Amino acid sequence: MKEKNHLFSATGIPSLFLIFGVLMLVILSLLGYGTSRQDLRSSSLSLEQTSAYYNVCSEAADFYSELVQTLEGFQAQAKSERAYYQLVSDYLNSQENVEWNSEEHTAEYVRAFSDTQSLAVKIAVFWTDCTADSTASDNAASDNAVSDTINAGLDVTSSNIAGILSWNTVVTADWNPDNSQSVYKGE
Template identity: 95%
Template sequence: MKEKNHLFSATGIPSLFLIFGVLMLVILSLLGYGTSRQDLRSSSLSLEQTSAYYNACSEAADFYSDLVQTLEGFQAQAKSESAYYQLVSDHLNSQENAKWDSEEHTAEYVKAFSDTQSLAVKIVVFWTDCTADSTASDTAASDTAASDTINAGLDMTSSNIAGILSWNTVVTADWNPDNSQSVYKGE
């Protein structure tokens, strides 16, 4: 009888370790598979968000370059500063994502690239008198030096028609945390 007990322990314990080892490997592989699926989903969402952001940036850059070309045309067309800013106001108010501030002479371009975020670009528009003669421009040089100090740091285009004041991502929705999963708080 003693021999039978010895035979069970010789085959039973290694079999239990083998079954336990296989179960551990299966559980680890399932956990690894779940983690990789979560990483894939997270990477896909990050790729979509980044692509949408850069598409919005590209559209904003196109808007800015089109605006500069339009402003150059308005500079040549307008006879006075008030006529120039009226043309600018009419043009920007007809644009889809643009808003004109006539007091500050700035345009704000806002393009949503997700449900919760938008790209906001603020552009300042300048008036330069193209018809002024050289003597008037010489006397205005001291005024220009003061305005250059104010405009330091702006992204100025050729002929100083417009400059970018800010280029920001703006959160357009409130943050609502996901409380669907209960978390142990130690109580």
């Protein structure tokens, strides 16, 4: 009988360790699978957000290019600064996602790319007198307008007709923390 006891304990304990080892490997693989699915979901959301941002940036760059071309046409068409800014105002007020500030001569292009964020691009519009005799005076007027804007503490990327004052991502929704899980407060 002692031989049977030794035979059972000799085969039973290694079998229990083998079962326990296989069980541990299954649990670790399930945890790894869950983590990898969560990482995939997070990466997909990040990819969607980044793609949406760069698509909106591309649209804003296209808008800026079209605006500069349109402003060049308005420069050639307008006889005075007042007429020029009236043409600009009419054009920009007819555009979607654009607000024109006639006092500062700036346009703000705002386009949402998610439920909580938007891209805001602020563009300064300059008047240069196309009827001036020398091109040096044109360049000086443009340089003065740009340097005045820079001196006002603004970062400007400009042509002689329009300049980008700011290019920002704006949060459009309030932050609401998730309070669904109660937290121990030491009471």
